[in-house]
Amino acid sequence: NFMLTQPHSVSESPGKTVTISCTGSSGSIASNYVQWYQQRPGSAPTTVIYEDNQRPSGVPDRFSGSIDSSSNSASLTISGLKTEDEADYYCQSYDSSNQGVFGTGTKVTVL
Amino acid sequence: EVQLVESGGGLVKPGGSLRLSCAASGFTFSSYSMNWVRQAPGKGLEWVSSISSSSSYIYYADSVKGRFTISRDNAKNSLYLQMNSLRAEDTAVYYCARDNGGGLMVIYYWGQGTLVTVSS
Numbered sequence: 496n497f498m499l500t501q502p503h504s505v506s507e508s509p510g511k512t513v514t515i516s517c518t519g520s521s522g523s524i525a526s527n528y529v530q531w532y533q534q535r536p537g538s539a540p541t542t543v544i545y546e547d548n549q550r551p552s553g554v555p556d557r558f559s560g561s562i563d564s565s566s567n568s569a570s571l572t573i574s575g576l577k578t579e580d581e582a583d584y585y586c587q588s589y590d591s592s593n594q595g596v597f598g599t600g601t602k603v604t605v606l
Numbered sequence: 607e608v609q610l611v612e613s614g615g616g617l618v619k620p621g622g623s624l625r626l627s628c629a630a631s632g633f634t635f636s637s638y639s640m641n642w643v644r645q646a647p648g649k650g651l652e653w654v655s656s657i658s659s660s661s662s663y664i665y666y667a668d669s670v671k672g673r674f675t676i677s678r679d680n681a682k683n684s685l686y687l688q689m690n691s692l693r694a695e696d697t698a699v700y701y702c703a704r705d706n707g708g709g710l711m712v713i714y715y716w717g718q719g720t721l722v723t724v725s726s
Contacts, residue, residue, distance in 0.1 A: 593665045595653030595711045
């Protein structure tokens with residue numbers, strides 16, 4: 496089964512930059528779009544990146560997404576880190592049998 | 607403003623059934639694929655099922671295939687999830703989510719969720 500693996504947690508100081516990786520277990524992660532979702536404690540998820548690198552309206556340009564085919568991974572980068580960015584982040588795509596797949600999730604802590 | 611409002615959650619015994627609903631507003635419901643995603647207490651997100659705009663394409667996670675049925679009523683702007691033979695491991699918050707109108711399972715909007723608890 497296709498899986499997406501993320502680091503369990505990352506932490507950084509306000510104003511710095513963090514990058515969260517999302518590594519595919521097989522196939523090419525570039526074959527299907529990757530999305531990123533933010534989930535603050537006690538709240539529903541929201542979309543911060545869709546179709547690999549697109550930002551929904553209202554999402555600040557501090558959030559960016561990319562694909563690295565050589566490492567079969569996607570990345571979410573948050574620059575100019577703010578305390579409000581403290582949340583869980585999940586990557587998501589789907590596999591060759593059209594089953595949706597979410598990453599394992601990463602907790603971002605703003606020190 | 608796009609709104610997705612789930613309902614129908616609650617406490618049910620193992621082996622029981624429950625039907626979740628999602629009322630959509632603020633967009634042309636019949637133009638978008640829809641999804642159900644769940645989250646067990648303290649766990650990560652899990653994709654459950656997706657349905658295309660005209661119900662032509664339907665997909666299920668292996669964990670619910672044969673027990674859950676996704677459907678939609680475009681005239682009523684509503685999405686449904688019929689859940690049968692419920693198990694303790696189906697306990698979760700269930701989110702209704704709308705696609706962006708482009709690629710498969712590209713979630714753009716989320717509802718607030720409804721809690722389903724399966725326990726005797």
